[in-house]
Amino acid sequence: MKDKIRQYFDSLVVLPDKQWLEMEHCFELVSFKKGEILLDEHTTCNFIGFMNSGIVRFFEIKNANEKVTAFWFPGEFLSNYRSFISGRKSSHYIEALSDGSFWKLRKDDLFKLYDEFPLIDRLGRKMAEQLYLMVAQRLDNLLKETPEERYKILVDKNSRLLQEVPQYMIASYLGVSAETLSRIRKRIYTK
Amino acid sequence: MKDKIRQYFDSLVVLPDKQWLEMEHCFELVSFKKGEILLDEHTTCNFIGFMNSGIVRFFEIKNANEKVTAFWFPGEFLSNYRSFISGRKSSHYIEALSDGSFWKLRKDDLFKLYDEFPLIDRLGRKMAEQLYLMVAQRLDNLLKETPEERYKILVDKNSRLLQEVPQYMIASYLGVSAETLSRIRKRIYTK
DNA sequence: CAATATTCTTGACGATCGTCAAGAAATCAT
DNA sequence: ATGATTTCTTGACGATCGTCAAGAATATTG
Structure with missing residues (x-):
């Protein structure tokens, strides 16, 4: 079951078996139910994780409505990495959109590994770099494209998202209201 | 002159003098003139840098108009980090908005340092983490705040930007047209 | 200082957006 | 299956936006 994680890690840095074993037994499989809050606002995120199954969203609340920053699927990284890095309290929630599970690695365990094995550092x-790439790309997309173009790009790249996540959450992810996304779709599909 | 860089690095990881010296002599001071392109589109960014003096902007061109992703001032990190990490060609330009200079560290030199000194790894x-923090915060701001709120936040946080950078570039940075920013300012200052 | 270039503002207009509200459609639970 | 809940669509309306164009203000250059 942890093979997927190792596969992901190996794509970044190939660890000797001994180091991998040290790391492996720090992971804990955490199961969750739909609707469960995996990280609450005002809480410092003291873990990183890797999705094993299910879908999860990362969002915050502004003026009583939700702003979705990200969705996470199996194989993907899971954390409030900003809070994790900075030690500051989370302004976001992590919420399960379905039943599922993820591999959890606690901050203190990871820091011990960092100190013990330079390769894990x-x-x-590499992980930080990959995460940077993803946010930077998302920022770029948001600055450069119109909402309609952003939706089209999303359709091309992540069809699973469209099938398994309510549209009003996708709208928020794209930076528009639910009604606007509904109209964007209408515009597109009646041309 | 390189003291500022060391000060920045020390805030992340305190390096032994020997390692710092190894690193230090990899830095090259590069001067630039206003209007000069420090990184061109379709070019892979093979360096990171640290601003020594002057102002620089990071932008791309979409449909013949400019989208500004960032401005950089003395002491700040300078690179197309996405291109640097991924090795892919830049879709952005780095352009000098004034005369100035920056400390340049080439990718191959940095990678040698990574291999030689785990602490530099x-x-x-830490650098990647800090850069992540900044993009993530910018993304959050863009998703959560209205253009008017984004402008107000910018006024509070970075008054120097407002004084030394043309408004139409700031507008682009905020994700609106130049005319819209002009009207936002009018709205604010006539209340 | 004068001429030129750049940047900023303003008006007009149509497109898109957010919000509120209501009803339709789809999903879920019993 | 059916009733309840959630999600999606649509209409109406006012606010904001982008664009084009013209003129005002500011900065730069000789």
């Missing part, structure tokens, strides 16, 4: 660098 | 991790 490098792994941490 | 850790430094690289």
Whole structure:
């Protein structure tokens, strides 16, 4: 079951078996139910995780409505990485959109691994770099494209999202209201 | 002159003098003139840098108009980090908005340092984490706040930007047209 | 200082957006 | 299956936006 994680890690840095074993037994499989809050606002995020099954969203609340920053699927990284890095309290929630589970690695365990094995420090660098790539790309998309273009790009890249996540959450992810996304779809599909 | 860089690095990881010296002599001071392109589109970014003096912007062109992703001032990190990490060609330009200079560290030199000194690998991790924090915060701001709120926040946080950078570039940075920013300012200052 | 270039503002207009409200459609639970 | 809940669509309306164009203000250059 942890093979998927190792596969992901190996794509960043190939760890010797001994180091991998040290790391492996720090992971704990955490199951969750639909609707469960995996990280609450005003809580410091003291873990990183890797999705094993299910879907999860990362969002915050502004003026009583939700702003979705990300969705996470199996194989993907899971954390409030900003809170994790900075030690500050989370302004976001992590919420399960379905039943599922993820592999959890606690901050203190990871920091011990960093100190013990330089290669794992490098792994941490690569992870941070990958996470940077993703946010930077999302920022770029948001600055450069119109809502309609953003939706089209999403359709091309992540069809699973469209099938398994309510549209009003996708609208928020795209930075528009639910009604606007409904009209964007109408515009597109009646041309 | 390189003291500022060391100060920045020390805030992330304190390096032994020997390692710092190894690193230090990899830095090259690069001067630039206003209007100069420090990184061109379709070019892979093979360096990171640290602003020594002057102002620089990071932007891309979409449908013949400019989308500004970032401005950089003395002491700040300078690179197309996405291109640097991924090795892919830049879709952005780095352009000098004034005369100035920056400390340049080439990718191959940095990678040698990574391999030689684990602590510098850790430094690289911390840098990536800091850069992540900044993009993530910018993304959050863009998703959560209205253009008017974004402008107000910018006024509070970065008055120097307002004084030294043309408004139409700031407008682009905020994700609106130049005319819209002009009207936002009018709205604010006539209340 | 004068001429030129750049940047900023303003008006007009149509497109898109958010919000509120109501009803339709789809999903879920019993 | 059916009743309840959730999600999606649509209409109406006012606010904001982008664009085009013209003129005002500011900065730069000789």
